[in-house]
Amino acid sequence: MTQAFHYTLTLSAWLIALAWLWKALTAALGLRRIPDLTAPEHNLTPPNNPSITVIVPARNEEKHIGACLNSLLQQDYTNLHIIAVDDRSSDNTASSINALATQHPDRLTALHITELPRNG
Incomplete structure (x- = not known):
């Protein structure tokens, strides 16, 4: 495996991980806006x-x-x-x-x- 290919895979993995982290954070912040329907x-x-x-x-x-x-x-x-x-x-x-x-x-x-x- 070449150095450039390894670098590309590593960068892609980090970008995907950051995208999932971003989605998890925005979902967690959005949970506060869901009303308590038992109120x-x-x-x-x-x-x-x-x-x-x-x-x-x-x-x-x-x-x-x-x-x-x-x-x-x-x-x-x-x-x-x-x-x-x-x-x-x-x-x-x-x-x-x-x-x-x-x-x-x-x-x-x-x-x-x-x-x-x-x-x-």
Whole structure:
């Protein structure tokens, strides 16, 4: 390896290291500007606690519907209601929804579509 090639590689390595150092410093300084979203001034809960309804349509979502609905059920908003709609699933989506609706009757309603309406 020639002396010039070695010098070029060394210089390139230092420039890359300095670029990464610069990015790390600017990221660290920028962290101070990120607001603390847990602070009271960032609480955007609507006054008077209005009712919020979340509708979750599902068809053949047996693998994921439980995690999705459990995530919604863990929300701490007190006036939240969830309607899970099973749209003619051919797997166990309906039974998963029913099981959770039985466990949480005050927050989760199961709705089952068995056939589509006729056009006309």
